[in-house]
Amino acid sequence: MTQILSATLKAELRNSRIAANIARSTAEVFAEERNFSGNVQEFGHTFELAVSEAFTNSVNYRDPSIKDITVTIGFEEESNALTASVTDRNAPFNIHPPEPEITEYPEGGFGLFIIWKLMDEVSCSREGQRNVLSMKKFISRP
Amino acid sequence: MNTGSVQTLIVLREEEHAWLQDLFRSRHPMMVTLCNKPFIEYLIDFAILSGSEALRIASDSPITDLENYCGNGSRWGITIDYAHILPEDDRERLLEKNRQFCSRGKTMLIEKTLFVAYDKKNDYRLWLRACPEGVAVSGTSGSITILGNKQENSIPGPIPEPSLPMLLTIGEYYRLADDTLKNADRYILPGYSSEPDCFLGRNVVIQKGAEIRKPVMIGNNVQISAGSIIGPGAIIGSNVIIDRESVVSGSILMDNTFIGEQLEVKGRIADGSLLIDPESGATLQMEDPHLMSAIQPGASTKQIIRRIIHALAALALLIVLALPFLILRPLLGLRRNWHTKKRLFPPGATAKKLTIEQVVIRPEGAYGRLAIALSIDRYPSLFKVLGGKLRLIGHRPAVSSDTSTISSGCIAMNPAVFGYAETEEWPENERDELMVDHYHLLHSGSLNDIGLLLKALLNKKHM
Amino acid sequence: MNIAESTINGIKVLSLEGVLNAASSPKFKAYLETADHSGPMIINLEQVEFIDSSGLGLLVRLARQKKSANEALKLAKMNDRVKRVFEITQAHSLFDIYDDIQAAAGN
Numbered sequence: 001m002t003q004i005l006s007a008t009l010k011a012e013l014r015n016s017r018i019a020a021n022i023a024r025s026t027a028e029v030f031a032e033e034r035n036f037s038g039n040v041q042e043f044g045h046t047f048e049l050a051v052s053e054a055f056t057n058s059v060n061y062r063d064p065s066i067k068d069i070t071v072t073i074g075f076e077e078e079s080n081a082l083t084a085s086v087t088d089r090n091a092p093f094n095i096h097p098p099e100p101e102i103t104e105y106p107e108g109g110f111g112l113f114i115i116w117k118l119m120d121e122v123s124c125s126r127e128g129q130r131n132v133l134s135m136k137k138f139i140s141r142p
Numbered sequence: 143m144n145t146g147s148v149q150t151l152i153v154l155r156e157e158e159h160a161w162l163q164d165l166f167r168s169r170h171p172m173m174v175t176l177c178n179k180p181f182i183e184y185l186i187d188f189a190i191l192s193g194s195e196a197l198r199i200a201s202d203s204p205i206t207d208l209e210n211y212c213g214n215g216s217r218w219g220i221t222i223d224y225a226h227i228l229p230e231d232d233r234e235r236l237l238e239k240n241r242q243f244c245s246r247g248k249t250m251l252i253e254k255t256l257f258v259a260y261d262k263k264n265d266y267r268l269w270l271r272a273c274p275e276g277v278a279v280s281g282t283s284g285s286i287t288i289l290g291n292k293q294e295n296s297i298p299g300p301i302p303e304p305s306l307p308m309l310l311t312i313g314e315y316y317r318l319a320d321d322t323l324k325n326a327d328r329y330i331l332p333g334y335s336s337e338p339d340c341f342l343g344r345n346v347v348i349q350k351g352a353e354i355r356k357p358v359m360i361g362n363n364v365q366i367s368a369g370s371i372i373g374p375g376a377i378i379g380s381n382v383i384i385d386r387e388s389v390v391s392g393s394i395l396m397d398n399t400f401i402g403e404q405l406e407v408k409g410r411i412a413d414g415s416l417l418i419d420p421e422s423g424a425t426l427q428m429e430d431p432h433l434m435s436a437i438q439p440g441a442s443t444k445q446i447i448r449r450i451i452h453a454l455a456a457l458a459l460l461i462v463l464a465l466p467f468l469i470l471r472p473l474l475g476l477r478r479n480w481h482t483k484k485r486l487f488p489p490g491a492t493a494k495k496l497t498i499e500q501v502v503i504r505p506e507g508a509y510g511r512l513a514i515a516l517s518i519d520r521y522p523s524l525f526k527v528l529g530g531k532l533r534l535i536g537h538r539p540a541v542s543s544d545t546s547t548i549s550s551g552c553i554a555m556n557p558a559v560f561g562y563a564e565t566e567e568w569p570e571n572e573r574d575e576l577m578v579d580h581y582h583l584l585h586s587g588s589l590n591d592i593g594l595l596l597k598a599l600l601n602k603k604h605m
Numbered sequence: 606m607n608i609a610e611s612t613i614n615g616i617k618v619l620s621l622e623g624v625l626n627a628a629s630s631p632k633f634k635a636y637l638e639t640a641d642h643s644g645p646m647i648i649n650l651e652q653v654e655f656i657d658s659s660g661l662g663l664l665v666r667l668a669r670q671k672k673s674a675n676e677a678l679k680l681a682k683m684n685d686r687v688k689r690v691f692e693i694t695q696a697h698s699l700f701d702i703y704d705d706i707q708a709a710a711g712n
Binding site: 017042045049052102103110111 | 624627668
């Protein structure tokens with residue numbers, strides 16, 4: 001795995017758009033470089049949406065007592081896959097929340113559910129005081 | 143209104159084709175194959191032959207597998223998009239919701255239809271051009287309705303007409319498949335055909351002494367063992383293994399089916415571990431693992447012995463690898479080369495899921511490579527074998543989600559620390575791996591497992 | 606995000622434009638809460654370039670309100686990026702979705 005970029009943003013909701021845009025551009029360039037046979041825009045949208053959800057979660061669950069808190073987004077490439085990671089200093093969380101029951105008109109709880117639906121591999125590791133949420137999508141089989 | 147363009151609107155409602163859904167639960171009825179080709183593709187073919195430039199699939203239920211398969215239609219050279227309707231929407235509401243799509247020109251509305259019998263040599267553009275507004279073809283198995291006026295410059299002369307064959311029972315499906323194979327020159331069918339009545343897919347291995355009798359159709363990744371007789375009238379799907387000295391004739395084997403040794407399958411439809419008699423409609427869920435697929439994690443004596451042997455072998459490994467683990471684990475931790483990943487197993491399945499934690503070590507540096515060579519990454523999972531939660535060798539949980547299509551429903555999975563596929567050099571993708579895993583699960587006993595385990599230990603593919 | 610209001614056939618049409626995410630959805634929420642938005646409504650999503658779960662949650666909330674008031678809520682002109690979010694979450698089963706605004710307004 002080779003790191004493509006890492007960006008640290010202030011943990012504010014308005015920055016989720018920046019994080020998502022970085023994710024989309026990175027994923028589109030990655031897919032184009034690899035001559036991705038599928039839909040490049042859709043691949044870009046996958047990362048845009050997943051990172052938007054992850055970043056928003058990080059901001060929403062931030063510890064308000066810490067000043068100038070940040071969230072870091074990173075991208076790592078392999079020959080056949082791209083991984084986005086979102087690192088925050090929040091409390092550990094459950095990456096398998098219950099699925100929202102759509103017939104009950106839920107207003108929330110879609111975030112991680114969407115990430116799971118979009119990505120091939122989702123994992124969360126605890127590194128020191130940090131949560132690293134990794135989201136991997138393959139463009140082809142090895 | 144632009145009368146020049148033609149488009150097709152296919153309407154899918156969940157309540158339709160319940161008989162197919164009951165039999166083949168793991169897929170959308172439109173994704174059930176007829177001669178190794180999903181029903182939806184016959185409708186796409188017909189839309190193209192009728193001159194459609196755009197096709198929309200409007201559905202009142204999830205059609206993820208269908209969408210994944212059809213995509214945007216680029217591989218057929220037609221634009222495909224998707225729309226959502228609600229189960230209570232009537233025809234009028236349906237057309238309102240798709241008004242923009244339909245207003246581009248003449249629209250062919252295909253409802254309740256699984257299959258259109260066409261002949262690829264005909265020009266159905268003539269037929270469509272001559273069709274007045276209203277119902278064009280109708281039967282108990284669906285209808286085709288034309289929206290938009292008849293074009294003025296329609297050409298007189300012989301006009302080909304499509305038909306909608308009766309398709310309401312598994313018996314009718316069986317006869318239609320047979321008929322389609324016999325009239326293969328009418329349709330666009332998958333596979334390589336160097337001679338009439340014989341279609342072969344990619345990666346088909348026919349062992350010496352196996353006999354193929356026409357007409358026959360064989361899908362991709364199929365292994366036919368020595369002494370087997372395939373055909374006449376056999377339609378074999380993809381990812382199928384037919385073991386030694388078995389006979390398959392007048393039968394349809396759906397994708398991912400395993401036929402054991404010395405079996406005779408005549409006049410049947412087999413789908414995974416399900417055997418169907420097309421005439422009576424009777425179904426039989428096979429339990430014998432040596433007959434057809436599905437391995438149930440039951441509690442037979444054999445299974446218990448197998449579990450004990452797996453636990454004992456795991457204990458031996460735990461002892462042997464204890465020292466290397468205790469040394470390498472902290473070193474890898476310091477080098478940030480010890481990551482744990484949680485994985486749902488089987489992927490995509492909706493029923494019983496097991497969360498498996500796997501360790502990932504990158505083959506970097508001397509410690510990383512040594513740790514992988516010694517299978518230190520599998521060490522923590524070995525404890526789960528002692529508890530009976532995992533097997534020592536079996537199915538290795540898959541990496542990506544695209545195996546969900548093969549794992550769901552038809553093949554029971556036995557999650558394990560080591561995969562049978564790791565004993566072989568050749569598997570290139572997860573489908574291959576699954577076939578190897580599956581083959582060994584059927585053929586391997588407790589002692590064999592130990593031999594295969596040693597092979598896997600020495601032959602870890604990522605080394 | 607911009608919200609433009611118009612009327613077709615006496616039915617209120619809200620045309621949303623731009624990004625509907627956690628940062629912008631409070632604006633839409635406030636807009637819905639400040640004025641009287643009773644009666645049937647059409648939401649034109651053609652110019653929505655991005656929607657995430659926050660935006661979706663808001664539309665689901667609106668759908669619930671309209672349903673309990675027995676009033677129609679129709680979505681129109683969903684682009685592929687918006688449609689994908691509805692499909693992933695199965696939220697499309699809660700809405701009447703039209704590809705044409707005039708048709709949604711019953712014209």
